[in-house]
Each structure stands twice: as C-alpha cells, then as structure tokens.
Amino acid sequence: MSEKKKSVYTGRLITNRKGFGFVEVEELEDDIFIPHSGLHGAFHHDTVEVKIKESFGGRHRMEGNIINILERGYTKVIGTYRQGRGFGYVVPDDSKIADDIHVFDSDAGKAKDGDKVVVKITFYGGDHKRPEGKVVEVLGSMDDPGVDILSVIRAHDIPETFPDDVKKQIRGIRLKVPKKDMVGRKDLRDLMMVTIDGEDSKDLDDAVSLEMDGEDYILGVHIADVSNYVKEGTALDKEAVSRGTSVYLIDRVIPMLPEKLSNGICSLNEGEDRLAMSCIMRIDKKGNITDYEIAESLICVNRRMTYTAVKKILADHDKKTIKEYKELVPMFERMEKLAAILKAMRVKRGSIDFDLPESKIILDKKGRPIDIVPYEHNVATGMIEQFMLSANETVAAHMYEQGLPFLYRVHETPDADRIGDLIELMRGLGLNVDGDPSDIKPVWLQKMLGEVAGRPEEVLIRSLSLRSMKRARYSTECLGHFGLAVLEYTHFTSPIRRYPDLQIHRILKDEIHGRLDHKQIAHYVSILDGIAKRSSDRECAATDAEREADKIKMAEFMEYHIGEEFDGVISGVTGWGMYVQLKNTVEGMVPVAKIAGDDYDYSEREYALVGRYTGRRFTLGQPVSIRVVAVDLDLKSIEFELAGADALYDDDLEKRKAKGKYSKKKSEKRSDKKFGRKSDKKSDKKSGKRSDKKSDKKFDKKFDKKKPDKYSDEKRSDKKSGKKSGKKNSGNKSSDKEIFSDLSFDWKNYDKKDSDKKKSGKKSNGKKNPGKISSGKKNSGKKSATKKGSAKKNSAKKNSDKKKKERSNTGKRYGVID
Incomplete structure (x- = not known):
C-alpha cells in the first residue's frame, strides 16, 4: 500500500x-498531529495506532485520531x-506528560x-477524566540532598542495586588472579606500561605501552579481560545485558558491573598481575598500521598516571x-609524537572534529551546585583518545576481514535533505558550495567547515552541520563510521x-582459539542483533x-544568579522564542513575546526570528x-531576556506599525545605533549597558579555553570517579566522535564582544549564593609468527577478491577509496 493511500499508522x-500530541512514525518524514480530542486515553510514550483524519496547514501535516x-x-x-x-495529585517531572496524576488520600501512603x-x-484517563495513580515509593522531600538526582534514576529505570543471584555469584570471584588463569597467555609483564586516567578514577580498564623498532612505533593497548569473569548466560551476564552501560551522573556512578569486578580484579591497578586483551600495533611514521596482533595477555602496570601529571x-x-617520573618521560614524549601523527592521518582522510564544549558541575557536600567548570582536553587526553581509536579500528577491520558475526559501532551518512538545506543556506550566504546531498563524504564536510573557519557564519554552519548528523549506534552490519571517516569501527x-x-572480547577469544564452528556462529547470529538494539x-x-541531571x-545553579547579565550565543530558534547558551554551557529561553522593538516571525529556512517592521534578525x-x-x-527551565544593546527598544515602532510599513531610509542610522552589536559610548549609556573595565575576568578565564568533543566515545574525562565526587564524567575514555542531535558551541570560534556583563539587579529569590559563576615493558618489536592464543595479521595478503570488492564499494561511500 502506498504511503499516500495508507490511512492507519x-x-x-x-x-x-x-x-x-504527535505520533512519531518511522516511515513518515513528518509526525502526525493528534488533537486533545483524538487522544482517547492514550498516554505519553504509548505505542499506538492512529487513523488519519485530514491534512492541514501549509505543509499539509497529517492529523489523526488514536484508535488503538x-x-x-x-x-x-x-x-x-x-x-x-x-x-492529592502528582505533578510529573516529565513536562511532556499532559496531565497531573490524581491520587486519592487512601492511595497516598506516607507522601x-x-x-x-x-x-x-491505575487509570490512564480519557473522556475528560484525569489519570489516577497510587504512590508506591516516597523518595524524600524535593529539597533533600540527592533526591533530585534519585528522581532521574527512577524516571529512566536505572537499577541502583544488584539482585541477590548476582551478589551470590561474585562472592566466588577471587581478589587475585589464580595461576591456572595465567596459563596459555602472552606474558607481557616485563613490558613497560602505564594507565592514564583522572585523579578520582577507580575502574582502570585500559593501559598503554610504546616502544620503537627502527622508525616504527610498537603501540600496545591493553584492556581488562572482563569476559574471563563474566561468563555468558550467568546471572552476572544477564544483569550486565540489562544495564547495557554504566551511568555517570553528577554525584554518583551507577556501574554496569559490581565494584568487586570494576574496581577490583578487573581494574588494572599498579603493580598487580592482571588478565587482559591486548591489541599490539606496528605503526609507520605516517600513521599507517602495517601489522598487528590481538592476544589474550598477562600484564602488570608499572605506574598509575593521571592526565594532570602527564600534562605537567x-x-x-x-x-x-x-x-618524579623520569624513567617514563622518554616514552611519554614518543607517545605525544605518535598521537600527533595519528591525528594528522585521520584529519587527512576526512575525520570530522566539531570540537564542542563540555563542562562539569561541582557540588558541595549538600549536593548544591557551586560551580560549572569546563572539562579540559589536553595533550594527555588527546594521546589516549588517538590510541583507543587505533585499537578499535584495528579490531573492527580484523573481524570484518574474517567475515564473522560481530558488533560494529556505526555512524551512517547524514540525512540528504538536511545536507541539502545546509548547502542551500550556505549559497544564500554567498558561499560557493558544490556537492550532491545524496552522496556526501566526510572529507567534503570537513573541507566545508574549514572554509568557513573565522567567518561570521562559522558558528551557524557548524551548528547546522552537527544537526544534520545521525546518531551513532551498534549494529551487526558494518556500515562505516561517517564522523571518523573509517570503513570499520567497533568498541573494544x-x-x-x-x-x-564485553561481548566483542568473547567473540575475539572464540576466533583466537578456533572455536567459531557452525554452531557457535549460528549462536552469535541469533543473539547479536538483540544485543545491538538493547545496548543502543x-x-x-x-x-x-x-x-536531565545536568x-x-x-x-539550580542559575537560580542564584537571577538578575545578572551574561554573554551567550543563540543555540536554537523556534516560533516561540530562542534558546541562548552561555559560555558555561547553561542554556535558557528568551520568549519571543518578550523581545522588544518589533513583532517577530520565525523563518524556518533562515533559522532566524525576523522583525516584521525593522527587519532585525536573531x-x-x-x-x-x-x-x-x-x-x-x-520544569528544569531557565528564562532569559535580552540585555544591554540587544534589549534596545524602538520608540517609533508603533508609529510605523500604524502606517503598515517601515522606512529604511529614515531609520537606517537609528537601526545601526540601536541594534548593532558594538555600540558607542552614547549608545551604551542610553541602553544602560555597562562597558566599564571591571569585566568579569573569571568568566573568560574559565570558559574561553579549548573545549573537548562532548561526543567522543573513548574520551577520558573523569568519568570513573567514586560517589559524591561532585564531578561529572570522571573517566569516560572516548575514542568515537559521537554525534547527537543536541547542540553546544565552540567558544574558541566565538567573537568576543567588547566587554563582559556585570551584575545587574538584585536576586529576586533573596537566596544566599552558595557558590560562584563565571560570566563570560620490553618488546623486541620484531614481527612474531602467529601463535596459539593470538590473532595475527600479515599486512600484504588478507582479502579475497570478493572482500576487496566489498570494501571498495563501501570505501567509495566515504571517499576513502577512489
């Protein structure tokens, strides 16, 4: 049945x-509008059947009624x-839930x-009746420390404790590696290696080593062998599948695995023998991986390093x-050089780096936010990111060449329509842009972003480019990774x-030991799609x-700064207003009704609010x-209003409204004075804008630094911190430039204004500000023969003609293979 004739979705x-409400349908580009009268008892996030009623509006959006x-x-x-x-009644934390939940006193418990x-x-509502419910858990007073974050945990169905069968299973896990588990492994305990993490990190799951063999670098990435302790099908494994990932909230970490594993036997602690999966790569001076070995190994980390120490x-x-670390300094210097080579190689092939800002929120002992500071991306974090990327790419390419069932990390080509809109917009801005939206390659987008660097349109183009990206996910199909401009990629x-x-380690072990017979292959084929979907x-x-926790x-942090002025960048434009993001990544809304000086219409094509009479644009x-x-x-919302010169009101607007037109000739001078970004002293005085020299230097000092990519999968922010650290993302190592649909800005490319804003007005809530805000080991290096217990690549002969053809076809999509 064709899409046009179909009546039920x-x-x-x-x-x-x-x-x-709206019904999201995968096969339709636009959502289906559902009026209140057409809900018929359906609730937010329900899966429903909707019958199309009619089309309306200029874009002919479909309207319907829910029938099932x-x-x-x-x-x-x-x-x-x-x-x-x-x-009583419950006001949902999720602002998209249309109605409050009615609660009879007998169902309120101790609330x-x-x-x-x-x-x-207990009742979902309908026919003008409100939903009803029964209180099953009281989390505490909304003012109690930690209750707000606990609410988020409950809302997203994140389990905080482990079930009894899991606790029983981990009791049998030893604190030291048994001798029997060391048998048959590649012994790398004499190889100099280190871990590099955040100061508060406890689950140290990767170590790195680097030696030289002539001009070649021998890079080792050694990953904790968790699969040795988490066997498939056990209670521990089932719980790990259910959780899918560790969750890093502001004041706590909710781990995927119990701490006895994550912070104990699986953590690569200094001076302790540990089981690992090692990917050892030979890399030439151009950054090409010419040989590799993937092996089960036995390691012992020499030093536990921090990003801060390596940066120093x-x-x-x-x-x-x-x-203090003199014996390691030569290795670190080689690592720095290799990381630069690897990054340059990736940039050359088209890897896209949006270099977006990320911040972490600092809490006091009572859980109150006292500061928001930028996450520092430095030479140490950059080194680890490049090394993790190399290991992930090597493992993915190896398994692709084997033609075996596997889990890939994929990032598909951007939506052609959005890329087309971007190209059209750029041409409208006078930029000479060529390209087929249906055949965009990473190197094209990278080149385009390079051409707008330093121009006034840069932030706009970067923002829209990011918004055109699809979300990275897990898949059994090797679809390539657009953002990284690589054909095969995984998470290892x-x-x-x-x-x-964890699942990838199991498959690698079966491949290493020759256990991938027809039965085992069929088993993986049957489970991997489900794992990919669940994990995503x-x-x-x-x-x-x-x-949401952020x-x-x-x-809460901005509540203590009501009445104060700050510089920001418009991060979103809608018909009801514009979102503005500050340098500390806080975002708020300026309602369109509160923008003085004109009546504003939303131009979807230009991503702007345009003054009906003055032509003024946001x-x-x-x-x-x-x-x-x-x-x-x-509602977790912040309302802003325009300030300083941006808030100037045009006194003659009403007169021009009455005439029904706007005379540019008479008002050109006024428009330049009143609506220009950099006003002269008189304009500043008239607008009340403060341009004194006592600008908030702390703001610039804190937030004008280089920001890291918020979307890197292997990026090492401090995502491994313990509870109550007051730090966000303490140790999440990231190697995959993940692309999401939200937006943050690169403040390095933001043209600073003449002066930062100072405080203006008193705090309306009279609260005492609890914090502050800132405005503005040894290896010969020789190629060893393939041994039992390792997977070895001979760089010259690997692919059959059929696989070469497959890779060539895939490569053409990304412009990697001509």
Whole structure:
C-alpha cells in the first residue's frame, strides 16, 4: 500500500502540557498531529495506532485520531506530590506528560506535600477524566540532598542495586588472579606500561605501552579481560545485558558491573598481575598500521598516571613532575609524537572534529551546585583518545576481514535533505558550495567547515552541520563510521562500562582459539542483533539521564544568579522564542513575546526570528547579551531576556506599525545605533549597558579555553570517579566522535564582544549564593609468527577478491577509496 493511500499508522505518541500530541512514525518524514480530542486515553510514550483524519496547514501535516493503544510507555511516573482537599495529585517531572496524576488520600501512603514520589498509574484517563495513580515509593522531600538526582534514576529505570543471584555469584570471584588463569597467555609483564586516567578514577580498564623498532612505533593497548569473569548466560551476564552501560551522573556512578569486578580484579591497578586483551600495533611514521596482533595477555602496570601529571610533563615541562617520573618521560614524549601523527592521518582522510564544549558541575557536600567548570582536553587526553581509536579500528577491520558475526559501532551518512538545506543556506550566504546531498563524504564536510573557519557564519554552519548528523549506534552490519571517516569501527576498549565491548572480547577469544564452528556462529547470529538494539537503547537512556541531571543542577545553579547579565550565543530558534547558551554551557529561553522593538516571525529556512517592521534578525549562532529572569526547578527551565544593546527598544515602532510599513531610509542610522552589536559610548549609556573595565575576568578565564568533543566515545574525562565526587564524567575514555542531535558551541570560534556583563539587579529569590559563576615493558618489536592464543595479521595478503570488492564499494561511500 502506498504511503499516500495508507490511512492507519503505528508509532509512538509524544504529548505535551498543552493537551495535544504527535505520533512519531518511522516511515513518515513528518509526525502526525493528534488533537486533545483524538487522544482517547492514550498516554505519553504509548505505542499506538492512529487513523488519519485530514491534512492541514501549509505543509499539509497529517492529523489523526488514536484508535488503538498497543503498548503502554509508562506504568509508573515520577513527580512531586501535592496535597489538596480530600485528595492529592502528582505533578510529573516529565513536562511532556499532559496531565497531573490524581491520587486519592487512601492511595497516598506516607507522601507529604512537596515529596518526590513514584506513582503507579491505575487509570490512564480519557473522556475528560484525569489519570489516577497510587504512590508506591516516597523518595524524600524535593529539597533533600540527592533526591533530585534519585528522581532521574527512577524516571529512566536505572537499577541502583544488584539482585541477590548476582551478589551470590561474585562472592566466588577471587581478589587475585589464580595461576591456572595465567596459563596459555602472552606474558607481557616485563613490558613497560602505564594507565592514564583522572585523579578520582577507580575502574582502570585500559593501559598503554610504546616502544620503537627502527622508525616504527610498537603501540600496545591493553584492556581488562572482563569476559574471563563474566561468563555468558550467568546471572552476572544477564544483569550486565540489562544495564547495557554504566551511568555517570553528577554525584554518583551507577556501574554496569559490581565494584568487586570494576574496581577490583578487573581494574588494572599498579603493580598487580592482571588478565587482559591486548591489541599490539606496528605503526609507520605516517600513521599507517602495517601489522598487528590481538592476544589474550598477562600484564602488570608499572605506574598509575593521571592526565594532570602527564600534562605537567609534556605541556608544562614541570621539573618536579619530570623528576618524579623520569624513567617514563622518554616514552611519554614518543607517545605525544605518535598521537600527533595519528591525528594528522585521520584529519587527512576526512575525520570530522566539531570540537564542542563540555563542562562539569561541582557540588558541595549538600549536593548544591557551586560551580560549572569546563572539562579540559589536553595533550594527555588527546594521546589516549588517538590510541583507543587505533585499537578499535584495528579490531573492527580484523573481524570484518574474517567475515564473522560481530558488533560494529556505526555512524551512517547524514540525512540528504538536511545536507541539502545546509548547502542551500550556505549559497544564500554567498558561499560557493558544490556537492550532491545524496552522496556526501566526510572529507567534503570537513573541507566545508574549514572554509568557513573565522567567518561570521562559522558558528551557524557548524551548528547546522552537527544537526544534520545521525546518531551513532551498534549494529551487526558494518556500515562505516561517517564522523571518523573509517570503513570499520567497533568498541573494544571499555568492557567494564559498556556491554558491547564485553561481548566483542568473547567473540575475539572464540576466533583466537578456533572455536567459531557452525554452531557457535549460528549462536552469535541469533543473539547479536538483540544485543545491538538493547545496548543502543540503554546508551540513549543513560545519555538522557545524564543530560536531565545536568539540567536540574544547571537550573539550580542559575537560580542564584537571577538578575545578572551574561554573554551567550543563540543555540536554537523556534516560533516561540530562542534558546541562548552561555559560555558555561547553561542554556535558557528568551520568549519571543518578550523581545522588544518589533513583532517577530520565525523563518524556518533562515533559522532566524525576523522583525516584521525593522527587519532585525536573531539567527542561530548569533552572539547576544542576556539577563537571567527566572528559573523553574520543576520544569528544569531557565528564562532569559535580552540585555544591554540587544534589549534596545524602538520608540517609533508603533508609529510605523500604524502606517503598515517601515522606512529604511529614515531609520537606517537609528537601526545601526540601536541594534548593532558594538555600540558607542552614547549608545551604551542610553541602553544602560555597562562597558566599564571591571569585566568579569573569571568568566573568560574559565570558559574561553579549548573545549573537548562532548561526543567522543573513548574520551577520558573523569568519568570513573567514586560517589559524591561532585564531578561529572570522571573517566569516560572516548575514542568515537559521537554525534547527537543536541547542540553546544565552540567558544574558541566565538567573537568576543567588547566587554563582559556585570551584575545587574538584585536576586529576586533573596537566596544566599552558595557558590560562584563565571560570566563570560620490553618488546623486541620484531614481527612474531602467529601463535596459539593470538590473532595475527600479515599486512600484504588478507582479502579475497570478493572482500576487496566489498570494501571498495563501501570505501567509495566515504571517499576513502577512489
């Protein structure tokens, strides 16, 4: 049945507080509008069948009524309990849930007014009746420390404790490696190697080594052999599959595996024998991997290093630190050189680096946010990122060549329509852009971004380029990784915190030992698709939870800065207003109704709000000054208003409105003065903009630094910190430039304005500010013969003619193979 004639579709319902909703259908480009009268008892996130009623609007968006509810998306809702007369109700934390949940007093349990609760839905509502529910858990008062983050954990169904059968299983795991487990492994205990992590990291799952053989680098990436302890089908394995990933929230880490494993026998601690999976690569002076070996190994880490210490050695040339680690300094210097070679090689092939900002929120002992600071991407984090990328690429290419069932990390080609819109926009800006939207290659996008570097349009183009990217995911198909411009890619380096890596280690071991017979291959074929889907879904849930927790604490932080002015960049434009992101990555909304000086219309094509009479524009990526107006902690939202010169009001607007036109000739001078970014002193005085020399230097000092890529899979921020660290992302090693649909800005490329804004006005809530804000070992290196217990590549002869053809066809998509 053709799409036009089809009248019933299946999809997921997304509602909102205004009462209506939309059904997302995979096969349709646009969502189906559902009026309140067409919901018929359907609830937010339900899987439904919708019957098309009619088309409406200029874009002919379909409208429909829900005729069947196939699956409920929610059985429980987290929210704030409010007490009424003879009854109570729960205001959902999820602002998209249209109605509050009615709770009879007999179903309220011990809930008190203002408590965060978990309510089980007993009736979903409909026919003008509100949903009803029963309180099944009281999380605590919404003002109690940690309750806000606990609410996020419950909302995303993230288990905090391990079941009894898992606890029973790990009791039998020893604290030291048994002698029998060392048999048959490649003994690398004499090889000099280190771990490099954040100061607070406890689950050290990777170590690196580097030696020279003539002009060749012998790079070793050694990963904790978690699969030796987590056997497939056990209670521990089933729980790991269910969790999919560790979750790193602001004040706690919820691990995929129990701490006895993650922080114990699987952690590559200094001076302790450990089991590992090693990928040892021979790399030439151009960055090409000419030979490799993947093996089960036995290792012993020489030193536990931190990013800070390695940075002090290589970047700061700190004499004290250099003396302390003098035996390792030559290796670190070689690592720095190799990392630069590898990065240059990847850039040459088209790897895209959006270099987006990331920050971490610092909490006090009571869980209150006291600062938001940038995550520092330095020479040490960059080295580890490049080495992890190389290992992941090598393992993926090896398994692709074998033609065996495997899990790949894929990032597909961007949406052609969005790329087409981007090309059209760039041409409209006077840029000479050629390209077929349906056949875009990474090197094209990289070149295009390079051409706009330093231009006023750079932020806009970078933002829209990022938005055109699809989300990286797990798949049994090798579809390539667009962002990295590589044909084969996987996740091999973090089995403590990611289930796909753990499963990949199992497949590698079976391949190494020749256990991949027809039966085992059939087994993997039967389970890997499910693992890929589950892992991708749990990754999304973890990411959503991390972002929501960030939004909560950012809103709480900004509540102490109501009335203050800051510089920002427009990060989103809609018909109801514009989102502005500050240098500390906090984002708020400027409602269109509160933008003085004109009536504004949304230009979807230009990603701008355009003044109907003045022609004044607010465009994605444009720098603006804002004042913090209000914070809603329940909705996790922040409201801004324009400040300084950006807030100037045109006194003659009403007169021109009456005439129905705007005379450019008479107002050109006024427009330049009142709406220009850099106003002269008179304009500053008139607008009330402060241009004194006492600018907030702390803001620039903290937030004008180089920002890391928020979306790197193997990036080592401090994502491995213990509980209550008050640090976000303490040790999440990332090697995959992950692309998501949200947006952050590269503040290095943001043209600073003349001066930073100072405080303006009193804090409306009268709260005392608890914190601050800133505005503005040894190896000969010889090629060894293939041994039992290792997988070996002979670089010259690997592919059959058939595989060469397959790779060539794949390569053409990415411009890697001509």
